[in-house]
Amino acid sequence: MAEIDPASPKVGGNRFSPEARKLAREREAKVLELRLRKVPFDRIAEALGMTKGAANKAFYRALRRIPEAFADQVRKEELESLERMEARVWREVDQSGQKTAEIYQGIDRLLAERISTNGPKWRPCQLPPRT
DSSP, rough: OOOOOOTTTOOOOOSSSSHHHHHHHHHHHHHHHHHHOOOOHHHHHHHHTOHHHHHHHHHHHHHSOHHHHHHHHHHHHHHHHHHHHHHHHHHHHHHHHHOOOHHHHHHHHHHHHHHHSSSSSOOOOOOOOOO
């Protein structure tokens, strides 16, 4: 029978213990705090030692735990930020002549992710008529 080396790092563990839950909530709070400061998810992930996807999920979990009025304000700010980005992209597209359909679908996907209350959800978009 193989012996377990007590000096080796612990892998796994009980995610449902009170200590583990407390640590998870603290990480979610840190992610939310950094995101409210407009730090991108990839930098949050790097700072907290997690993947970008884990940081995104932690943000949405934290968002579900805070009071609804505050969560709505956070979603509103995220949406306004994306709308400013969309306007900036459209100005660049108009100047460069890029394929607007691909760019619009990417922006639409980002908007759908940010305004969803339960995390990212994407739906295909229809292009509005350009004037």
